[in-house]
Amino acid sequence: MHPENASRRRLLIAGAAGLAAATALPGLAHARGTDAVEPDIDSTADWGARAPRGTISLLPYRPSRIVVHHTVSTNSNDFSRAQAHAHAHWVQDLHLDKNRWVDTGYHFLVSRGGWITEGRHGSLRALTGGRNFVLGSHTSGQNDYAVGIACEGAYHAGAVPPGAQWDVLVALCAYTCARYGIPSTQLYGHKDYGATLCPGVYHDLLPRLREEVAAARGAQPSTRTGLRPPR
Ligand SMILES: [Zn+2]
Numbered sequence: 001m002h003p004e005n006a007s008r009r010r011l012l013i014a015g016a017a018g019l020a021a022a023t024a025l026p027g028l029a030h031a032r033g034t035d036a037v038e039p040d041i042d043s044t045a046d047w048g049a050r051a052p053r054g055t056i057s058l059l060p061y062r063p064s065r066i067v068v069h070h071t072v073s074t075n076s077n078d079f080s081r082a083q084a085h086a087h088a089h090w091v092q093d094l095h096l097d098k099n100r101w102v103d104t105g106y107h108f109l110v111s112r113g114g115w116i117t118e119g120r121h122g123s124l125r126a127l128t129g130g131r132n133f134v135l136g137s138h139t140s141g142q143n144d145y146a147v148g149i150a151c152e153g154a155y156h157a158g159a160v161p162p163g164a165q166w167d168v169l170v171a172l173c174a175y176t177c178a179r180y181g182i183p184s185t186q187l188y189g190h191k192d193y194g195a196t197l198c199p200g201v202y203h204d205l206l207p208r209l210r211e212e213v214a215a216a217r218g219a220q221p222s223t224r225t226g227l228r229p230p231r
Contacts, residue, residue, distance in 0.1 A: 036178035036217050039171045041108065041116045043124050047085040049092055052103040052121050057135040059144065065186035066173055067139045068206070069106060069150040070199040075159050076152070079113025087152045088117040095137070105137035106150040108172060114164030116172055119150070130179040139193050146188075147176055155200030169202075170209065174216035184214035 071091055076083055092104045099105070104119035107127075111117070118124040122134040127147075138148030149172060151165055177184055187210050189203035190196050202209075 036174040037171055039116055039175055041118055041124055043118045044121050047088045047117050053096060054102045056102055056122055058132055059135055060132050062180045063133045063145055063147045065146045065188060066176060067142055067146040067148050067188050067190055068199050068202050069138060069148060069190050070155045071150050071152055072154045073152055075154060076112060081115050084111035084115035084117055087111055101137050106148040107136055109150045110165055110169050111152045112162045112165050114168040127179055139190055142193055151202060155202055156197035170212045170216055173213045177213060178217060184210050
């Protein structure tokens with residue numbers, strides 16, 4: 001079993017109260033040696049992932065940015081943890097059986113109900129360690145540099161992301177930035193790097209995402225770092 005931890009519940013409470021910064025609440029657990037709340041992440045073992053098709057490459061350095069995606073799944077109104085696990089299976093099956101990839105392409109997924117699941121095997125252990133990451137398959141030309149985080153749902157046709165998903169995406173990005181020393185400005189969307197509609201409205205929300213991630217880390221975004229996507 002992998003019980004909910006206190007930080008997740010507090011995050012969801014913060015979300016229910018509006019978009020108040022989770023760090024404004026007293027007593028939040030803090031991650032080891034970082035300035036961001038450590039969110040609860042269900043590992044591949046927790047959701048019962050299939051074994052990878054082959055060897056997953058561990059890159060011996062830190063990623064320098066995050067790329068946000070959507071999975072173009074049905075916009076389910078089932079916000080349960082079980083649905084998050086079902087979604088993780090759906091994505092992995094697609095990437096293993098249709099794309100013939102070694103494993104899920106994304107490092108992490110955030111469900112519409114605000115549950116985080118590990119995507120590619122090894123991503124969570126690497127993130128916790130903060131010194132390396134596994135090679136993903138999510139953004140052409142960026143897989144050697146970027147952590148791929150995918151949001152359950154389809155947001156290219158006007159759908160609005162649920163509040164819980166937004167709040168937990170902020171928390172996961174803040175924690176990932178803290179563990180890897182990624183500036184809060186270095187958050188991008190898939191369409192910054194190719195001809196795609198991904199991640200839909202989440203792309204329009206990137207300026208706000210950068211601001212809220214900076215706030216969650218107790219710092220303002222640097223105005224000296226350009227916001228154009230690095231190549
Ligand atoms: Zn994408």
